[in-house]
Amino acid sequence: MRERIFTLASLLLVALVSFQSLCYCDEQTVLYESFDEPFDGRWIVSEKEEYQGVWKHEKSEGHDDYGLVVSEKARKYGIVKVLDEPLDLKEGTVVLQYEARFQEGLECGGAYIKYLRPQESGWVPQGFDNESPYSIMFGPDKCGATNKVHFILKHKNPKSGEYVEHHLKFPPSVPYDKLTHVYTAILKPDNEVRILVDGEEKKKGNLLSSEDFEPPLIPSKTIPDPEDKKPEDWDERAKIPDPNAVKPEDWDEDAPMEIEDEEAEKPEGWLDDEPEEVDDPEASKPEDWDDEEDGEWEAPKVSNPKCEAAPGCGEWKRPMKRNPAYKGKWSTPLIDNPAYKGIWKPRDIPNPDYFELDRPDFEPIAAIGIEIWTMQDGILFDNVLIAKDEKVAETYRQTTWKPKFDVEKEIQKAEDEAAGETDGLKSYQKKVFDLLYKVADISFPSAYKSKILELIEKAETQPNLTIGVLISLVVVFLSLFLKLVFGGSKAKVEKKTLEAATETSTSEVKTEEKEETAAAPRKRQTRRES
Numbered sequence: 044m045r046e047r048i049f050t051l052a053s054l055l056l057v058a059l060v061s062f063q064s065l066c067y068c069d070e071q072t073v074l075y076e077s078f079d080e081p082f083d084g085r086w087i088v089s090e091k092e093e094y095q096g097v098w099k100h101e102k103s104e105g106h107d108d109y110g111l112v113v114s115e116k117a118r119k120y121g122i123v124k125v126l127d128e129p130l131d132l133k134e135g136t137v138v139l140q141y142e143a144r145f146q147e148g149l150e151c152g153g154a155y156i157k158y159l160r161p162q163e164s165g166w167v168p169q170g171f172d173n174e175s176p177y178s179i180m181f182g183p184d185k186c187g188a189t190n191k192v193h194f195i196l197k198h199k200n201p202k203s204g205e206y207v208e209h210h211l212k213f214p215p216s217v218p219y220d221k222l223t224h225v226y227t228a229i230l231k232p233d234n235e236v237r238i239l240v241d242g243e244e245k246k247k248g249n250l251l252s253s254e255d256f257e258p259p260l261i262p263s264k265t266i267p268d269p270e271d272k273k274p275e276d277w278d279e280r281a282k283i284p285d286p287n288a289v290k291p292e293d294w295d296e297d298a299p300m301e302i303e304d305e306e307a308e309k310p311e312g313w314l315d316d317e318p319e320e321v322d323d324p325e326a327s328k329p330e331d332w333d334d335e336e337d338g339e340w341e342a343p344k345v346s347n348p349k350c351e352a353a354p355g356c357g358e359w360k361r362p363m364k365r366n367p368a369y370k371g372k373w374s375t376p377l378i379d380n381p382a383y384k385g386i387w388k389p390r391d392i393p394n395p396d397y398f399e400l401d402r403p404d405f406e407p408i409a410a411i412g413i414e415i416w417t418m419q420d421g422i423l424f425d426n427v428l429i430a431k432d433e434k435v436a437e438t439y440r441q442t443t444w445k446p447k448f449d450v451e452k453e454i455q456k457a458e459d460e461a462a463g464e465t466d467g468l469k470s471y472q473k474k475v476f477d478l479l480y481k482v483a484d485i486s487f488p489s490a491y492k493s494k495i496l497e498l499i500e501k502a503e504t505q506p507n508l509t510i511g512v513l514i515s516l517v518v519v520f521l522s523l524f525l526k527l528v529f530g531g532s533k534a535k536v537e538k539k540t541l542e543a544a545t546e547t548s549t550s551e552v553k554t555e556e557k558e559e560t561a562a563a564p565r566k567r568q569t570r571r572e573s
Contacts, residue, residue, distance in 0.1 A: 071432040073130050074411070077443070078109045078425055082122075086111075087168035089121030089414075094172065096120035103223065103423055104146050105454050106447060110425035116418055123168040123412040129161055130429065132178065132405035137230045138436045139181055141427040142444055144223040145419065152417030154424065155182025155193050161409040171412050176206070178406045181228050183217040186418075190216045194228055194238055196250065198260055198403055202396050209256045214238065215245035222451045223425070225444040227436055234402065241448070242440050250403050264397050271389035279386055282377040290373045298370065301363040310354035317356040320344040 076085075081100045088098060096118030103110050113120055130137070143154040157177040159166070166175040180195040194211040215238060218224050227239035230250075238246040248255030253263075322342035332340050350356040413424065426443050430436055 071430050071435045073429040073431065074124070074126055074427065075429075075439075076124065076427040078111050080109075082111060085124065087123045087125070087171075089123070089171040090169045091121060091172050094119045094121040098122055101423075103144060103425065103447070104421075105451060108425065108447060110142075110144070110423040111413075112424075113415070113417060113420055113422040116420045119414075119416045121171045121412065121414045123159070123171045123410050124427075125168060125410040126408065126429075129407035129409040131407050132230065133402060135232055135431055136433065138227065138428070138430040138433055139179070139230075140225060140227040140430070140436045140439065141182070142223050142225045142423075142425040143183060144221070144423040144425070146221055146421035146423055147419055148221055149183075149185050149217065149219075149419055149422075151186035152419040152422060153182070153184035153186075153415045154422050155180055155184055155413075155415070156424075156427070157412045157414055158408045158429075159410040159412050160406045164406070168410065171414060173414055175412065175414070176406075177412070178408055179228075182226055183224075185217045192217060192226060192238060192240065192245070194236065194246075196256070196260070196403065197406075199406070200396070201398050201404065207258065209258060209260055211236070211238070211246065211248060212255055212257050213246070215240055220455075222455065223423075223444065223448055225426070225440055225448075227440075229433055229436075232402075241444075242437070251400055260403060261400055262394055262397050264394055265391035266394045267389040268392045269389070273387045277384055277387050278380060278382040279384070280380050281383050283380040284375040285378045288375045294370055294373050295368060296370070296372050298368045299366055300369045300371075302366045303361040304364040305361070307361045309359045312353050313359050314349060314353045314356045315359065317347055317349050317353070319347055319350060319356050321347045 078100065082098070083100075086098075088094075097114045098120065099112045099114045100109055101112045101114075102108065111122070139156075139158065141156060145152075145154070157175070158179040158181070160176045160178055162168075164176045177197055179197070180193055183192050185191075191214040194214060196209045197206050198209055199206050218240065224241055225239075227237075227242070229235075229237040229239070231237075234250040236248050236250055236255075237244055250256065251260055253259035253261070321344065323345045326342040328340045334340065347356055408429070411427065411429070415422075426439060428436060428439055
């Protein structure tokens, strides 16, 4: 195993040394930062008071490759790299790419990069903070229900002059491990945007499409009339109580739901005079028991052994059965409302803020900044790239990221084998959760996706729920499919299923705890024990 890892490490070193001879990309490279050398003097750390997090220049765990590292938990971090010249995003293809590694895992934190507008827009590197104006924000972010690779375009509304954040809908989720991953965003002249994770396309969209960005860059042509009011006589009730309905004379609202089963008979051998519990014959009064201080000692109770062989002990009572005469409280049946007009909505009018675009009015990129607040330490950034050609990014992935990633996978595999985690259920569960996260990348409506991710994350911390989660998600996917095929009549099914699955994932753990407690012999606490 060590020889295999050493061989891979050697290949990585050779690849890194020979990279300059392999890469033809200088003319197409706007920025490349390898962090091979300390960042002092090239990157500017924010001097804002609240940004106390300390950036460090350290080796990636298991490598001789250096990166920019978040060194402390629960801190705000800010750092900026100014470009030699601003980059015009309106001209040709633009590729944004960098590597991020969560060396201590990721429970709550971000590792995204902001591509900043020129300083004339009102900021300086030393004062970099979350208000510094950017054109694009891109990268992974995970905390609570949030689990996504952001792509946010900040675009100026040509009518209002306001800068608006436009979020890519249904972005990919963040890889759930401690390996180095490379994130790539490709912006094309035809308004296409593609998001790659580890070189694999995870999302494709159009910058001007309302289906891909929220809110859309181009507003709708019409809007609801804010002056329109619902008429007073507008009836939205589809059903109304039947005014002619009368409660039947034989309807008994007081009849109980259950009654005693008069046909039931006491089982033969029932021990009426035997209690269900008796004093534990093996229990004895503790030597240090003080009757005056602790009260009269009572032996703890145990199950009566005579009852185990009998059908039952104690007073026999007839079992209850459903009352055939039970009807419950009578209510007036509903009928179609003859005055029903449907759900009212205001009429549409032309949108005064509507405008058309052939291409987003991008602001230039003059710097890149990392501005995050994280509960994790050990987040490492490396090989930050801005290029004008997709092949440049691919070259960097193959020569700087891929060999490193392969080494990390081998090391992780060796550690798993040493820990005995590649056999049996644990290996199966890892594969299941990898699949579940991939399935969650499907373009669900956002409300469903957040609940699905929350359910998967909860199950991952409670692996005994894996089968239950799988069944629940299959039902959800089937419900969504039926909704798409047959329309809105199935709309509430998957939401109820998700809520039920979430509740079940919590209640099953509590049930297991109760079962473990119940498995112990029954004892009544003595006063001393209480």
